[in-house]
Amino acid sequence: MNFTKAKIRDLRKMLDSGEISAKELCGEYFKNIDEKDESLLSYITVTKDEALKSAEKAQKMIDEKQAKALTGIPLAIKDNICTDGIKTTCASKMLGDFVPPYNASVIEKLNEQGYVLLGKTSMDEFAMGGSTQTSAFKKTKNPYDLERVPGGSSGGSAAAVSASLAPAALGSDTGGSIRQPSSFCGVTGIKPTYGRVSRYGLVAFASSLDQIGPIANDAHDCAILLNAVCGYDRHDATSARIDVPDFTEKLGQPIKGMKIALPKEFYSDAIDGCVKDAVLSAAKELEKQGAVLEECSMPGLKYAIPAYYLIACAEAASNLSRFDGIKYGFRGEGRTFNDLIIDSRNKGFGEEVKRRILLGNYALSSGYYDAYYKKALALKQEIIKEYNEIFEKCDVILTPTAPTPAYKIGAQDNDPVKMYTADICTVTVNIAGLPGISTTCGYEKDSGLPIGMSIIGKRFDEQTILQTADAWEQGFTPVAPEF
Amino acid sequence: MSAYFPTMGLEIHAELLTKSKVFCTCSAEFGGTPNSRCCPVCSGMPGTLPVLNRKAVEYIIKAGYVMNCEISRFTKWDRKNYFYPDLPKAYQISQMPRPVCLSGNVKINVNGEEKTIRINRIHLEEDAGKLVHDEVNRISLADYNRCGIPLIEIVTEPDFHSADEVIAFMEKVKLLLQYAGICDCKMEQGSIRCDVNISIAPKGSTELGTRTELKNLNSLKAIAKAIEVEIDRQEEILESGEHVIQETRRFNEALGETTAMRSKEDAHDYRYFPDPDIPPIIFTEEELEEIKNSIPELPEQRVERYVNSLGLKKADADIIVGDKKVCDFFDEAIAAYNNPKAVANYIVGELTRRINLGEADMENLKFTGADFARLVELLQTDKLSQSNTKVVLGKMIETGEKPDDIAQKEDLWIKEDNDLLAKTIDEIIANNPKPVEQYKNGDKKVFGFFMGQANKALKGLASPKAIQEYLTKKLEE
């Protein structure tokens, strides 16, 4: 059997018809992982023993005709989502041996469905980065070109799905960490509206921006996975008390008359020509399907990078203060509390994490708070306002997902400013708390590297962006990596 | 007379009487085996999130109302960032720019004079854990059971100029919080704690001096003593031409002195910012009205009711209301025996005396208000003599037995022995012809003399009423 680019819904049919057992199915993926992950480096932890147990449980549900959408479906989970009894490292030496005593709410939901965990995927350390090269354990490669980055921070999840080492995965997105690696690896990933999915059990990077979301082979699979993990959670006060629709409901509906906005600032010279061309020609295709393209403007984008980094790092500096070597995580040496904590953090954190902690404390420290942090919050309000104005006239917004296709490993090393500015296309979606989906819109002519486009929707209107992405995907033939 | 006058402001932390902690569902009870009242949230596990307890918010709103504060319609929470091993998240969830309560006031009475203390703000925050120091192994052990117990911090304006004012205010605040059902105010358990900001300045000066902050004040006595010694210390410094250093000082009760605490490093820059995990809250007028209406009767209203409706003396009512435990006991007693004046008399007279002597302790009373009421009833209905009533109370304090059982067992009932009564009084009359004559000549005052004689002779064997009746009959013959 060939499971290359197998869809969740196809696997569902195979499981329900008895064509394959849950145990055999996860076995197929483990075989792929054993064969290929040595060079791809997408998993930090592979959970074969646990998978066999959950596969048995799933099989029972299937045999008793109690199967749900994800019963017996193998999934990969980003290694910053807590799994009870299974190491959750955040790709940091700081949490290298950390075994959470509890499950994230999304894991509880997946367990209820009877999913099968394949393993925990690599990422940038504490989700800080866009290349998965700040991982302390597995510096994941891009399946389309092993000399290139898979993107990040959810690079392990995106690469695993791209290379068929998992049919789908969960990632997390603080400033593009689901969408950008999805674009680099030629898969589809959605960052839901802030509050749509519980953050309980997601090791926090920036609490006001973080959101868990699916990475899969297409929008339809993303919708299936999102259906399973979304909804109000009493453990997360920021999760929304709002009715949850069936995210597959609008799939296949024509997009005739849909108004798609193209904010001109997203198509500036900072964006590679090949990316612009691919996104704009996809826009033309959507127009052919009956969508109406509207040009618009978002002046606030000019300040989006500093606003994003100031908010994200301020929150991160505070969120990461709890890592002191005492309660969990890497414990350094020191005869006093102060010495122990400094040594633990010096040795436990990587350089990028340290830089962001320093920046965050700079933005919050007395004398700088008003000029930086407060200013960033003002900008957040402005960006929300600008998005609202666009959505008064349009249904969705179309932008590139990243300024370039996947770049060479090492290209951004020692250049944090370059690394930060590369997030320009994705961060405003997190700042405004909106849903955004990235899907492949083409491949670079010479290299064959995938290029992604992002569809941004109104708050809690994931249905429409899934519908739009699906409409595009129906007429698009993806090229699997020859990995 | 000192050439300086002190100025003080208080920061009072009071633990709220919620059942669960403020940001998680662990029990908020005091104590427990170390780390047995903890969960991933209050022990600061990665990935966990705080979820605000409604009751804690309700309680701080009540605290605001009883201290005449303005209640914000929009309130939010901030992180106060600092590293300390009793603070597992390395930030305390607190409130900075938008506390629940602002600008209130509390009236106090000091040496017969009324004074108003202004409240700057009251905000809601979480308590930290506890450290036990192991000197031998040079380690500290961290217990997070107390982490996440809801606290309110009451910040006053610098309106105090003497220790007496501070003590009067603390007593008043304790009563208000206890009666509102917000805090049990046990200083010795740390459920209410007070830090004093204190400075002195030359008399007549309009500027305040440099202040120090006094911590570790575990009793009202300690507060008074710490203020006294800190004023002396600051005076000495100024007198010698030196400057007071702005710092936190710890009061050592055993030595009766304050010592500078090693400052928490970088403690001056807490980097407050809005906690992104806790959405701000908005209140409707109806919600606030409902909370306001649910505040139980406060001390002043109770005194008024006891005086006006129950007919107690103001002084007695003040004493009873002055201790919530006594007051609840009183209410329980009069519910069982509707004779408020008699019950109040016996509480203020006899029970309070024994408490002051250390014989009884309201915290651990072995009998109920109803038992006490029965005792007073036995006295009032001439079943027990004054002196035997005291004997029975003593036994009740000791054993918690019922008054009737004690009286029965110890044979303390007044015995209505009419033959003995007649015989004894006849003898007294026979032995005192002169007073009898005085009485017959219209000097009714000597009746008291006969009553005294008879009571003494018939101790516990006849009720005063019976004695009075027989004596009157005989003398009028």
Added chain:
Amino acid sequence: MAVDMKTIEHLCGLSKLSYDEKGMEKVMGEMSDIIDLMDEIKGFDLTYDDTKDNNEIRFCDTREDIPEKSFDTQKLLQNAENTDNCYVVPKVVE
């Protein structure tokens, strides 16, 4: 340079991090570049109004005060150096 050594030292103190001399030089250079990038926000001149974030919840949406069972102590301590049910910390001097 947007930041000087003193500022970096202060930030290290707040962050509980430290660098050797060479590391300090390097991080100072990087932080200067980063802060130059952040300084672009100074060109934006609107002010922040915290009452207009539209993210507040209603009082009645807060959690009810119902205690639940706490966690197994040993499970909570499973990642920590511990003794007598407590976390072990180097002695704290007050």
